[in-house]
Amino acid sequence: MANSILIITSQTYPSAAGDGRSAFFLAKELHKRGVVCDILSLETKEEKVLDRVFYIQNPSIFYIRYYNKTLASKTITRILLFLFLLWHIKRYNTWLIYGKTLGNRIALILGKITSKKTIFRPTLWGYDDLHTLTKKSLFNKNTYRLATGFWSLNPFITETILKIGVERNRIFESPQGVGTNFTPPQLGEKEKLRKKLSIPNNKTVVTMVGHVIKRKGFPEIFNLFEGIDNFYLIVVGTNSPSPSERLFSHYEEMQTITNIGQRLIGPNIQFTGKVEDVSEYLKASDIFLHASTREGFPPNSLNEAMSIGLPCLVKEIVGIPQQDYSNAIMVYNDEKDFIAKINLLIQDNQQRSELSINATDFARRHLNLEIIAGNLVTFINSI
Numbered sequence: 001m002a003n004s005i006l007i008i009t010s011q012t013y014p015s016a017a018g019d020g021r022s023a024f025f026l027a028k029e030l031h032k033r034g035v036v037c038d039i040l041s042l043e044t045k046e047e048k049v050l051d052r053v054f055y056i057q058n059p060s061i062f063y064i065r066y067y068n069k070t071l072a073s074k075t076i077t078r079i080l081l082f083l084f085l086l087w088h089i090k091r092y093n094t095w096l097i098y099g100k101t102l103g104n105r106i107a108l109i110l111g112k113i114t115s116k117k118t119i120f121r122p123t124l125w126g127y128d129d130l131h132t133l134t135k136k137s138l139f140n141k142n143t144y145r146l147a148t149g150f151w152s153l154n155p156f157i158t159e160t161i162l163k164i165g166v167e168r169n170r171i172f173e174s175p176q177g178v179g180t181n182f183t184p185p186q187l188g189e190k191e192k193l194r195k196k197l198s199i200p201n202n203k204t205v206v207t208m209v210g211h212v213i214k215r216k217g218f219p220e221i222f223n224l225f226e227g228i229d230n231f232y233l234i235v236v237g238t239n240s241p242s243p244s245e246r247l248f249s250h251y252e253e254m255q256t257i258t259n260i261g262q263r264l265i266g267p268n269i270q271f272t273g274k275v276e277d278v279s280e281y282l283k284a285s286d287i288f289l290h291a292s293t294r295e296g297f298p299p300n301s302l303n304e305a306m307s308i309g310l311p312c313l314v315k316e317i318v319g320i321p322q323q324d325y326s327n328a329i330m331v332y333n334d335e336k337d338f339i340a341k342i343n344l345l346i347q348d349n350q351q352r353s354e355l356s357i358n359a360t361d362f363a364r365r366h367l368n369l370e371i372i373a374g375n376l377v378t379f380i381n382s383i
Helices: 018-032 071-087 104-113 130-134 138-144 155-162 189-196 246-268 278-283 300-308 335-347 349-366 369-382
Strands: 004-008 036-043 061-065 094-098 117-121 149-152 171-173 204-209 231-236 269-273 287-290 312-315 330-332
Touching: 004 018, 018 036, 018 300, 018 369, 036 071, 061 071, 071 104, 094 104, 104 117, 104 138, 130 138, 130 155, 149 155, 149 369, 155 171, 171 369, 189 278, 204 278, 204 300, 204 335, 231 246, 231 278, 246 269, 278 300, 287 300, 287 335, 300 312, 300 349, 312 335, 330 335, 335 349
Parallel strands: 004 036, 004 094, 036 061, 094 117, 117 149, 149 171, 204 231, 204 287, 231 269, 287 312, 312 330
Antiparallel strands: none
16 A cells, blocks of 8 residues: 655755645645655755754655765765665655656665665656656666656656656656645635735736746746736746755846846836745736746646636647647747737736636646545555
8 A cells, every 4th residue: 555655856845846845735635645755855055944844744854965066975965865765764665756856766776676666757848757868878768667657747758658668557647736725816815915915906917937047938038028018927936046045056047037027027027036825926816927948747837827717828838738738728839929819818808717717627627636646646556
């Protein structure tokens, strides 16, 4: 039985990273179901976490030091991860590995040797999908095939797993679920949140969620708003990291992007910085915009926006299963298409309402974390 799971991930709550937050809420939901589920995460010397152990009705988050400056220092982290797994070898019967976390191959090899169930979950297309990980390495191909099972977010990732010789019954294909705080706003809640968050009431509010980096579509997306009227753009995400944050290496890039946005859009743009409760900004919005160039589709931010009932405009990227999402989101494929569709959503309340209804229905049927957690347990028990 899948009654003791360790999630291995590079970051988790309180980090704003989507995969880390997903791991946290999954652990919370699994424990509600009576499954022991803890998290093993990495922490740099500079990162200062006020509460090193977060209790989720008993499960804990454990940290090992993340030395990331040199190859030699990364080897130390791999050794620490190996020792942690070895020390707790009897505590968990399943290891759920989130993507290319440092030491992920060590976990797969050790899991095979010690007869643990190991589930590998790719997180980002072009980074840790199985095609990218194995295309130039027979060693990697054989190592990742050691996994007992795989969690695939979409059919495109599933195909990369199948192509390395993995049987389909070893693949759990499912989006990541959404926490219970992401629900449509109650009557009057949007207006109250706009007042609280200093968001104007007389404009159509378009919200983007993600670190202010190039992979998220910045700063190119700012240029596309030129000539568009009656909008207010909110960018929810880190744009000025402190030296203690892992994202500090992107500080100059983020500051440059922020300055470009402020110069091009002026008073009609708001950068929130790191936000603890993203749901408040989503509930105060009219449209969700996702402009990333690469993701593990569907990303956490899109799932949360759909669960809140926002009409979503999404850049076409690898991983979007068009048939499943055709009525739930609106996809754009180039600048001209973006301009036409953002203007349509801003000007047409009926179109926004239809997309909102479809998004909410899709989230209810496919993004319910309680259902996904239950399906995951069933899958683990079957392999």
